Amino acid sequence: MNSLNFLKSNKQNFYYFLYLGLFLFSISIIDVAINAFLKINITSFLPGILSIFLPLILGFVGLNFIRTEYSGIKSLDIINKNINTNNFNAILTLLIIFAIIKATPPSLSWMIFDANISGDTKEACTGTGACWTYVKVWFRRFMYGMYPNDLHWRINLAFILVIALGFFGFFLKDNLKKYLALYYVIIYPIIAFLVIYYLISGGAFGLVWVETGAWGGLSLTFIVSFFCLIFCFPLGMVLALGRRSNLPMIRYISIGYIEFWRGVPLITVLFMSSVMFPMFLPEDFFMDKLVRVIIAITLFEGAYCAEVIRGGLQALPRGQYDAAKSLGMGYWKMHIFVILPQALKLVIPGICNTFLALVKDTPLIFVVGLAELAGMLALAKTNPKWLGFAMEGYIFAAIIFWIICYAMSKYSYNLEAKYKTER
């Protein structure tokens, strides 16, 4: 044991070890950085394997030298505590640092330094990096699909109106607040539907009719997920109440419904909506493809929504039910005025997660021929003038979806944390 101790510092030579350790550690990082950024291997004079592992060995020895229980130097203690607690951690730390340094230059040069964004044709892309010209030229298609270019303001206006109406509830006066749930569950969906129908679809008030086949891109993702959410919420509420009902037939039907939809993949549901559903409708009854898809996803998502709401109903203490009953309230009165207002507040984070899953699922409508963002990418990818830029397109779409989904998941996480402390 003593023979190993010469590698460890003691009180007398603490600073020698500290400086030596920091020196070795920084040399190892500088070596890797020079190697990655300038493509010069300063240890090339060494034999092959040693030259590759030298930075790791140097860094490891350096970290080993500076590791102490407690030194009194603030920054050193932070380093030791967070990235340098033992040998295993030190090696992992070094590997992660090296991996980040190694990955930075190629990805930076591909995405920024060697990339092109000017011009309007494929020929403008001369660099070895990404061709953002492709994304720039196709941007409107990715956002609005095949919707006529000069009518895009209608989609924008519709979204702005729908969002503004969504925030409307926050500015209501206190004496109107009791109608808030009514507003969001019944009135708002109807208004939103009318706004989107008349503005985007047109056909009235002097607006040109645009058929749903031309809708597409990211805006379609939002339209589909928005409608599915507002429709699946009431459905989920009814099913959740049904599943907790005392009446056996209602309970069994709700359970059967929920378990059925939760047991099948969405893609088969979409297949059903496109090939099987038309068979079930009266002969001369035509239903738009988009409407069928929205109905299918609503039925599907309603089952998930029901489970979330049931969670909220179960989380309420029994006392709430007993208190309401002791006041002489009936089933509906008890649920509308006592149970649901509390339960629905509890399930907002869960609903948020359902909505997140919904947004992530909407690209699937691509399989029935509706071109939202993923579908537009598939179209653009096979365009003969723009072959070979699949990577740029998918990275662009991934970034957009990531931002949306990450923001939503953070929001629901914060809400959850807030409600946990409030209770």
Next chain:
Amino acid sequence: MNNKIKKILPQIITVLFVLGIFGFFTFNAQINMDNRGIDFGFGFLTQESSFDVQFSLIEYSGSHSYARAYLVGLLNTLLVSFISIIFCTILGVIFGVARLSSNYLIRNSAAWYVEFFRNIPLLLQIFFWYYAALRALPVPEKAGPWFGVTYMTIKGYYIPSFIWTNLDIFLYSILAVIVSIIIISTYAKKIQENEGKQIPVFFIALGLIFVIPALTFFIGGVSLDFGIPVLKQLSKTSYVFEGGIGLPPELIALVLALSLYTSTFVAECVRAGIQGIGKGQKEAAASVGLTPNQILKLVVMPQALRIIIPPTTNQYLNLTKNSSLAAAIAYPDLVLVFAGTALMQTGKAIEIVSITMLTYLSISLAIAAIMNWYNKKIEIKEK
């Protein structure tokens, strides 16, 4: 009396409503099918399918029946789910544990990994791997070997195939090993409970696993050859690998996307499970004098697994359902083969879509039933 009506009336109305919808649909379906000259029935399953499937685990060609096409699709679905489940579990456990590391860098890298892969739609990830990443691979004639004998090319991943002689003897030996390990461990448990002696079951089992199957190679006449993929020139510009097994790029893209995506959810389950074990448990175990390994094995893991396994099974189920996205990149799974090609050829929309949905439904319900049984079994029995 009044109360009874109050209870029965809503039920009758609901049942009538549901029956009404079903009746309406059946009525319409009958009229529609009459008009189009389709008749309802499952007789088509025995007919000759006359389409080909690119990738199949069992022997299949156009002369086989639709029922066999269904089986091909189902097996392909199960194959991709099985491989992805293995990988997503490995990755999920690694990243779930890493998220609890004391190392700042490891903890945050794991957190970013999770945040990154679970916030991008799965379909987009599948497309990315299939159309962008795997298309950047070299063509067969330019591919260098990985690990000496496998080749990653744009046409798929070529690995050596196994050529067994007397495979059945080998399998029997493995069966014998499993049975004997079960017997030994129950015996060891009995000994420990009665006499307090510990038998090193783990090492005995390890030894058995290696020794007995190895013996069959020397005594039982079992032998194993590898069919190594070899580059072969078909014409001036086209090359293929022959010998060995070729995993199609669709399968690889699907496995990559599914296992990366689902591993993030598994990681969260693992993290929640380990965090769910109170610090007091570990401290109590340490104060009784257990070693760190024993604490992990005897105290933390049994409790953590109780929290981890149910949601993780749920994720496996989701993965199996998500594997139906294979249809988007033309991997011949159940949805593509049966609900796609077979439906197109026969036009039996109602039958085929219901069979497909019922297949997934029965997989889900079966796993859910097993899970409920397991949950009952591991429930903490409080006295």
